[in-house]
Amino acid sequence: MRYGMRDVTETGLYPISHIPHPTSVHAVFNTEGCILMKNVWEAAVALATGFATTFKHLFRKPITEEYPEYKRVLPERARAVIILTRDPDGGERCVACYLCSAACPVSCISMQSAEREDGRRYASWFRINFARCIYCGLCEEACPTSAIQLTPYFETCERDILKLVYEKEDLLVDHGGKDKEYNFYRYAGVVTEVGDKGTHIKEGKPVNIKSNMP
Amino acid sequence: MNWILGFIILIAKLGVVLVGLLLLAAYLVLLERKFLGRLQIRYGPNRAGKFGLLQPFADTIKMLTKEDTVPAEADRVLFLLAPAVVASEALLIFAVVPFGATITLWGKKVPMVITDLNVGLLYVFALASLGVYGVALGGWASNSKYSLIGGIRGAAQMISYELSLGLSLVPIVMLARSFSLVDIVRAQADYPFILVQPVSFMIFLISAVAETKRIPFDLPEAENELGAGYHTEYSGMRFGLFFLGEYVNLQVLGALVTVFFLGGWRGPLLPPVVWFLIKVLAVAVLMIWVRGTLPRLRYDQLMHLGWKFLVPVALLNIVATGAFLLI
Numbered sequence: 261m262r263y264g265m266r267d268v269t270e271t272g273l274y275p276i277s278h279i280p281h282p283t284s285v286h287a288v289f290n291t292e293g294c295i296l297m298k299n300v301w302e303a304a305v306a307l308a309t310g311f312a313t314t315f316k317h318l319f320r321k322p323i324t325e326e327y328p329e330y331k332r333v334l335p336e337r338a339r340a341v342i343i344l345t346r347d348p349d350g351g352e353r354c355v356a357c358y359l360c361s362a363a364c365p366v367s368c369i370s371m372q373s374a375e376r377e378d379g380r381r382y383a384s385w386f387r388i389n390f391a392r393c394i395y396c397g398l399c400e401e402a403c404p405t406s407a408i409q410l411t412p413y414f415e416t417c418e419r420d421i422l423k424l425v426y427e428k429e430d431l432l433v434d435h436g437g438k439d440k441e442y443n444f445y446r447y448a449g450v451v452t453e454v455g456d457k458g459t460h461i462k463e464g465k466p467v468n469i470k471s472n473m474p
Numbered sequence: 475m476n477w478i479l480g481f482i483i484l485i486a487k488l489g490v491v492l493v494g495l496l497l498l499a500a501y502l503v504l505l506e507r508k509f510l511g512r513l514q515i516r517y518g519p520n521r522a523g524k525f526g527l528l529q530p531f532a533d534t535i536k537m538l539t540k541e542d543t544v545p546a547e548a549d550r551v552l553f554l555l556a557p558a559v560v561a562s563e564a565l566l567i568f569a570v571v572p573f574g575a576t577i578t579l580w581g582k583k584v585p586m587v588i589t590d591l592n593v594g595l596l597y598v599f600a601l602a603s604l605g606v607y608g609v610a611l612g613g614w615a616s617n618s619k620y621s622l623i624g625g626i627r628g629a630a631q632m633i634s635y636e637l638s639l640g641l642s643l644v645p646i647v648m649l650a651r652s653f654s655l656v657d658i659v660r661a662q663a664d665y666p667f668i669l670v671q672p673v674s675f676m677i678f679l680i681s682a683v684a685e686t687k688r689i690p691f692d693l694p695e696a697e698n699e700l701g702a703g704y705h706t707e708y709s710g711m712r713f714g715l716f717f718l719g720e721y722v723n724l725q726v727l728g729a730l731v732t733v734f735f736l737g738g739w740r741g742p743l744l745p746p747v748v749w750f751l752i753k754v755l756a757v758a759v760l761m762i763w764v765r766g767t768l769p770r771l772r773y774d775q776l777m778h779l780g781w782k783f784l785v786p787v788a789l790l791n792i793v794a795t796g797a798f799l800l801i
Binding site for chain 2: 307310311313314318321
């Protein structure tokens with residue numbers, strides 16, 4: 261069964277076109293009455309088929325998922341509430357580089373960068389306005405350290421819109437999110453508690469730049 | 475004393491019918507949404523109350539408390555008046571519809587009809603035509619292109635289908651030999667007219683769907699192309715009145731089909747009023763089923779169907795019935 265304009269014309273419900281045509285209802289009054297009868301018959305069959313289809317649907321179980329009672333398990337990469345993850349060693353991943361804030365099309369991310377004594381950068385405060393967030397995931401793509409991530413959890417409805425402004429303590433979680441093993445400071449050649457010069461992954465031995473010796 | 479009793483009974487009947495119509499209209503909306511949902515493998519509203527039974531009240535409260543806006547450039551008087559025309563026209567038609575057998579209260583015969591006009595059928599047509607004004611004026615007064623197109627479509631469609639609606643009932647009048655709806659029901663004591671006038675029945679049903687502007691003839695409000703057609707600019711309870719009018723019209727249509735073709739309130743075992751309700755609801759469910767099945771017609775298809783198919787067939791039907799009655 262096809263549905264749409266064409267079907268209606270073929271059923272004979274619309275047996276007339278502006279161009280005189282043998283299958284038109286003008287045929288009531290001329291010799292082509294049998295063609296009209298055939299058309300009417302086809303129309304009746306087409307209508308009956310349609311009604312039978314909808315009638316059969318009446319006895320099917322609705323496919324509706326009734327939301328608060330039944331919660332579908334969303335895909336792992338579904339985009340909803342944003343979290344700040346930690347590396348496998350428990351340190352904050354965010355290095356407050358502002359890339360997420362720059363990438364955000366609605367400017368809902370703001371932060372203040374700071375540096376610890378060992379040279380490790382962090383955000384002294386970090387704020388996401390979820391009332392403004394469009395959950396596009398561009399912050400996650402921009403993040404160089406896999407710190408900011410979107411999660412499938414979406415039930416954050418609030419009466420008071422200001423409650424949707426999340427601070428760093430609301431955002432920070434104690435796991436690695438989708439990227440469990442990655443620790444930025446094990447790769448970056450920055451001296452921190454995580455590693456001294458030459459101890460990072462894929463990093464060569466330190467070179468004495470004041471010497472020409474190989 | 476007798477006069478006062480008659481007056482009280484009349485007022486009581488009016489009250490019962492009015493409340494019944496409005497309540498049934500509210501629940502027809504729910505029925506339509508539920509039934510349409512099931513046709514489309516959905517549940518329909520089921521949140522407000524058990525099975526969504528409180529949904530009509532929620533909707534009413536919502537519409538009553540919403541802001542009632544009038545567009546700045548609208549013709550204010552007509553804009554405010556148009557929904558009332560639609561709703562009252564639909565309610566008034568019911569005045570001549572007999573909904574039960576005559577009962578005896580305190581030794582007084584009480585006919586189960588508000589008023590038995592001997593030109594009841596003409597009264598029905600007169601009021602059905604007045605419904606055009608609500609649509610056309612509402613569309614025009616809104617001063618919006620969508621509303622205007624919807625209103626013009628509505629006027630053209632309703633005037634066109636008025637014709638086949640009227641013609642399809644001429645055979646019924648010929649058979650019943652009366653314009654009174656009570657007499658028409660009385661004439662169906664032996665068999666309902668649908669058995670002898672199936673063609674009339676089909677024409678009446680199709681025309682009546684077009685009159686009530688329901689799918690597949692909902693061009694005046696074709697939401698895909700016109701927003702909401704003639705009631706695009708309406709909000710709050712004024713939109714609610716259009717909506718109410720539409721569903722009271724659905725009941726009126728069901729009642730008229732019942733009276734003209736299904737033998738009115740007649741039926742075995744159950745009380746007449748119950749039979750009447752069952753038949754009206756059956757027609758309403760059929761309408762909803764049609765809505766769940768058929769796509770909207772194009773405007774020219776609609777006009778061609780009305781003028782070049784239904785009207786000739788209705789005329790032929792009259793001739794055939796007349797010939798049969800003569801023989």
